[in-house]
Amino acid sequence: MFDKILIANRGEIACRVIKTARKMGIKTVAVYSDADKNALHVQMADEAIHIGPPPANQSYIVIDKIMQAIKDTGAQAVHPGYGFLSENPKFAQALEAAGVEFVGPPVKSIEAMGDKITSKKIAQEAGVNTVPGYMGLIEDAEEAVKISQEIGYPVMIKASAGGGGKGMRIAWTDEEAREGFQSSKNEAANSFGDDRIFIEKFVTQPRHIEIQVLCDKHGNGVYLHERECSIQRRNQKVVEEAPSPFLDEDTRKAMGEQSVALAKAVGYASAGTVEFIVDGDRNFYFLEMNTRLQVEHPVTELISGVDLVEQMIRVAAGEPLPFKQEDLKIHGWAIENRLYAEDPYRGFLPSIGRLTRYRPPVEVAAGPMAEMGTWHGDADTGVTAVRNDTGVYEGGEISMYYDPMIAKLCTWGATRADAIEAMRNALDRFEVEGIGHNLPFVAAVMDHPKFISGDMTTAFIAEEYPEGFDGVTLDAKALRHIAAACAAMHRVAEIRRARISGRLDNHERHVGEDWNIALQGMNFDVSISADHAGSTVSFSDGHTLRVEGDWTPGDQLADMRVDGAPLVMKVGKITQGFRIRNRGADLKVHVRTPRQAELAQLMPEKLPPDTSKLLLCPMPGLIVKVNVAVGDEVQEGQALCTVEAMKMENILRAERKGVVSKVNAAPGDSLAVDDVIMEFE
Incomplete structure (x- = not known):
């Protein structure tokens, strides 16, 4: 086994690899650019080597700089993570020439399957059903338009060396094909140093389902079931889960066996992913093979109990796989939400800046990954796990130079419903301030009827949010619960203020009992009766709610119970009330005396400035x-x-x-x- 591994990557995936290497007793080397000198992966590694300026094409994807870092530190192997050099055959060749082990597949496998054009040709020759398209190189935008017309709109314009949604465009018209070709070509050149483009038919109403494969150097190969990745935005996955709520056992088995056969056909050895488009009749079509670890690998780990990073390292060291296909079962359900530094209220455009507050929910181990690779038996319904793979910390900077994903929040449950509910609660507890982020959006997805039913396609976001995301509107029951909780919290804050000012001794009757709660266009007149265990909030229509919790003024997270049901809210202070965030909703909750509420009705509404021109x-x-x-x-x-x-x-x-x-x-x-x-x- 290796003594030292260099990680040719950054961010959360570098941190992820370091965690497993530590568990295995292997020392790690991080590399970093000027922008990442204080990054979390640099702090976690045993050694760190500076490799250049912030742009990736001057640091992270410069092979010579990585090779020099290997030489300087004596690393015996390199884990490339995903993106950057992970699917670059020249990098794998350079490592091989230097006698350094690549924690990934052989060079020939990368060349065969890492290039999307070549991989499709191989798949066709192997009898795999593929999506119709043009596999040759395309010279210019006009040729792209001509090919698109021949295939028939809509078409997908893709970078041959692409990944992570970079260099991809959907075109429905000649003009979009012309623009998309040039943008895809530019993005591909900037991100991968390879501007080759191909075009294929865009299948409408598809589901994106992928198979995780794992092969060793001794001819053994298995599949670790599937991941559903249909919820995507701009071809970038946002929500993933394992297993898929759509597949049956026969389709799963057929997709898995075909994926392993394809991997063996190119002499694959390591972890890899075979991606498919699946139609409504469960017909599946090969898209591509990613010859690397996938971003969404944690959900596979959570349902299988297999540490994929550990197995990649062991395969690279020449060890055979420790299990056979019949040993790999699906245990429970796992969901991953990607936290992106992008503003959903501005069309999901990137957001950069300092993380003034970054408090992920507490991680909880349960299920097959409770001890990272040990399955403890089937868990009872209701037992859940929380995992957060991240590469940032409070006070750190989100840079404009790299991918906007800053964390992957994962939950596991014995059932899909358990995993979803665990995710809802985890999202409510996730505190992020200082940048725009997509937590409200993924929280909204978790409550969307189509997602809950499992009836979604890759068009989910485009169909359900055609005008973009403008927030969440909570139902009347949820608003009552929040109103009751805020009334009880306001009472606690008033008591504190009164004591500090000297207006209140031990007689709490000086704090009023009657309040008006205004939120999301609704008004509730309530009366509060408190005791040592909590408060009873009575509404003017006769409805009452019991509120309990230990919130104190200044806490930015309120962990409450309303009529016995949990209610977790992120709390901010505003004049006469609170800013409350819950289940994707961002609310201004005004708590006023009856007289203040009466006067508030007379106040003119402040209009936003006119920016229409x-x-x-x-x-x-x-x-x-x-x-x-x-x-x-x-x-x-x-x-x-x-x-x-x-x-x-x-x-x-x-x-x-x-x-x-x-x-x-x-x-x-x-x-x-x-x-x-x-x-x-």
């Missing part, structure tokens, strides 16, 4: 292209400019017809959020 920069980023000039008349939907942020190009379009009166930015300018790019008459 301005194009504002929706995220911090770099202006790549400006498509219009002063005096140009633009039409609704017309491309105005392109902004690059976190390795993604974002085309900003006109919301309505108008004439450009002023252009304030030029290509190469770095802009902050809400900077004015251009103005209209």
Whole structure:
């Protein structure tokens, strides 16, 4: 076994590999750019080597710099994580030439399956059903349009060396094919150093289901069942689960056996993933094979009890797999939500800045991964686990140079319903401040009827949130529970204020009992009767709720019980009340005396400023292209400019017809959020 492993990556996956290496007694070496000098993976590793400036193409994907770090530290093996150099055959060749073990598949496997065009050809030759498309290289945008017309819209434009949603576009028209080809080509060049593009038919109403395979160097191979990854945004997975709520045993077995056969056909050895599109009749079509560890691997670990990173390391060291296919069973259910540094209220655009508060829920071990690889038997319904794979910490910076994912929150339960409920509670407990983030959105997904039923496709987000995400509207029952809890919390705060001011001794009757609670357009008149165990909140319509909890003023997380049901809320202070976040909703809850509530009705509403004639920069980023000039008349939907942020190009379009009166930015300018790019008459 190896004594020292270098991790050629950053962020949460580097931290993830370090955890397993520690468990195995293996020392670790981290590499870092200028932007990551204080990163968590650097702090966790036994050694850390600086490799260059922040841009990945000047640090993390420069093979020579990684090789020098290996030489300087004497690392015997390299784990590449995912992204960056993980599927780069030149990197694997350089390691082989240097006598350093690659914790991944052989070079020939990477070359055969890591390139999407080549892998599709091999799959076709092996008799695997593939999605119709054009596998040759495409020279320019006009050829892309011609091929798209021949295949038939809609089409998927993809980078051959792509991954993680980079270099991918869906086109429904000639113009979208033309624009998508150029953007995909640019993103592919910037992210992977390879701008080759191919086009395939975009299958409507598909489910994205993938099979985890694991092979050793002795000809053994198994599949560790499937992951459902259908909830995606811009081709980037957001929610994953294992197993899939859609597959039956026969389809699962067929997909698994076909995946292992494909892996063996290319001499695969390590962990890898075979991705499929599955239609409503459970017909499955090979998409690609990822010759690396997947972002969503934790859900497979949680239902199988197999530490995939450990097995990758052992396979690289020449050990045979310790189990056979018949040993691998599905235990319970696991769900993963990806926490992204992106603002769902601004079209999910990237957000950067300092994490002024970062408090994940407490991790709880249960089920097959309770001891990382040990299954303790079937758990009773209701027993759940919480796992958070992260690469950040409170006070750390979210950089504009890298992928916006900052954590993967996972839950496990004996049933799918248990795992979902555990995820809801974990999301309510996850405190993140200082940046825009997608926690409200994934919380909304967990309560969405289609997700709960398991009836979703890769079009879920586009279909259910066609105008984007503008928050969650809670039902009347949930609002009553929050109103009751806030009334009880306000009473506690009033007692404290009164004591500090000297207005109150030991007689709490000086604090009022009657209050008006206003939230989400509703008003509740309540009366509070308190005792040492909690408060009874009586509503004017005769409804009563019992509230219990140990919240004290200043706590930013309230762990309450209302009529015996748990209610976890993130709490902020506003004038005459609280800012409450729960189940994806962000509420201003005003708690007023009856007289204050009466006067509040007379106050004029503050209107937001009119920005209808301005194009504002929706995220911090770099202006790549400006498509219009002063005096140009633009039409609704017309491309105005392109902004690059976190390795993604974002085309900003006109919301309505108008004439450009002023252009304030030029290509190469770095802009902050809400900077004015251009103005209209």
